[in-house]
């Protein structure tokens with residue numbers, strides 16, 4: 001029996017498959033042409049097949065075969081009865097036909113409306129959000145205040161609702177996509193800013209302005225955390241001065257300490273929010289979104305805070321996603337900025353220490369390079385020099401006498417006048433300055449520091465040293481340092497006596513009035529006249545900067561009052577009544 005069973009299975013398989021293939025194909029071949037027809041035509045076919053043809057066949061049989069067999073009297077009565085009956089048999093199917101036709105017309109109108117509105121969206125004539133399918137009032141029940149049970153909806157209403165939901169969902173998704181595109185564009189713009197702007201003082205305000213715009217907020221603040229002092233301070237704060245907040249205090253302080261973002265609809269409802277700042281600045285903080293900024297090691301290095309979402313009660317989930325992405329980008333720039341600040345600090349402290357070491361070789365020149373630098377910077381600002389020129393000048397002034405490291409102590413610390421040989425050796429210090437500074441690595445933008453420092457003893461008439469440069473061949477930076485250098489030498493105590501018009505004035509600081517006269521007299525021969533003029537304009541500020549530190553009030557106050565009476569208000573002095 002077993003082999004037969006196997007045989008039947010083997011035989012059955014292809015037949016079975018063929019049978020099922022046929023059965024599966026049968027409905028397809030039957031319904032395919034019907035599915036391809038329009039509903040109205042289909043209704044007509046179905047109506048004819050199911051109602052009209054059977055009735056007509058029946059009428060044909062009755063009148064053709066049955067009535068002739070019946071008695072004439074009876075057949076007349078029966079015929080009229082049958083006529084009425086047949087008429088009624090026609091009326092009800094026709095009624096049903098027209099009811100169905102009406103519904104089909106509504107469906108056709110609906111399909112047409114959907115098609116037109118879809119085409120308008122596809123062609124870009126209208127947005128999804130503008131497209132709503134109107135209710136078919138003739139087929140839908142009147143609207144009531146009660147929420148309709150979904151189960152009671154007829155198919156057309158259900159279809160309309162479904163399409164409206166699809167349109168609305170598509171509109172929402174498009175709006176979401178547009179928003180994401182905007183956010184992406186903003187992130188790309190920020191990334192572009194990060195690579196294009198190397199000056200952090202310009203970069204951060206630029207980025208913060210962009211954040212405020214994209215987040216549709218009123219204000220944005222970027223805080224930097226100082227873990228040593230356990231404070232955070234605003235690197236950029238829109239609309240307000242720099243703010244310092246203790247770690248753990250307020251919204252930003254809490255975010256800085258915990259590393260957890262805060263998104264709140266009304267900051268005033270938070271018990272730890274300090275309203276005094278708002279009250280003092282006539283501002284009302286409402287919604288706040290605050291995110292920590294993490295460094296490469298994962299430590300919190302800053303906080304990004306946006307305040308008061310425009311047009312909404314609070315910042316939403318999308319804002320959180322965006323600000324989080326932005327915080328990570330800003331974090332890279334912030335960390336780089338902090339590293340560069342540290343490097344600058346380290347470089348500056350090295351340079352300042354070097355210049356102080358040179359000055360400290362003689363007790364009477366202590367602070368000389370620092371004062372020369374201060375005077376030089378005042379002149380540079382007075383003459384509206386560029387940012388980079390000022391930085392070059394600052395370094396050159398700080399290091400202008402570093403060549404004195406190579407001068408013997410016996411000469412450098414000598415009391416009294418130099419011999420010719422000693423003077424010659426002393427006068428080698430500018431070249432030594434250049435030689436030392438050329439061994440420093442200065443970035444390209446600072447490459448003129450050695451040259452400018454080297455020529456601080458040149459004179460505009462060409463009689464200076466070491467190269468005897470004059471006029472335009474002499475860098476402006478060197479001309480500025482020359483005035484600052486001589487002014488400081490004249491107004492400081494020196495071991496060698498000072499002279500004015502062959503008159504020896506001694507070793508004490510020269511009277512300010514005499515020093516000023518000397519500078520004015522030497523303008524055009526030793527000094528550049530425009531530099532002397534600029535220096536005399538900022539001299540009151542220069543004197544005030546060192547009042548009590550380098551200049552005694554007795555020494556400077558009278559001159560200060562004479563030069564700039566308005567700047568002496570609040571300064572006590574012997575000339576005051």
Ligand SMILES: [Fe+2]
Pocket residue numbers: 400401429456457
């Ligand atoms: Fe010098």
Ligand SMILES: [Fe+2]
Pocket residue numbers: 368372400401485
């Ligand atoms: Fe000097």
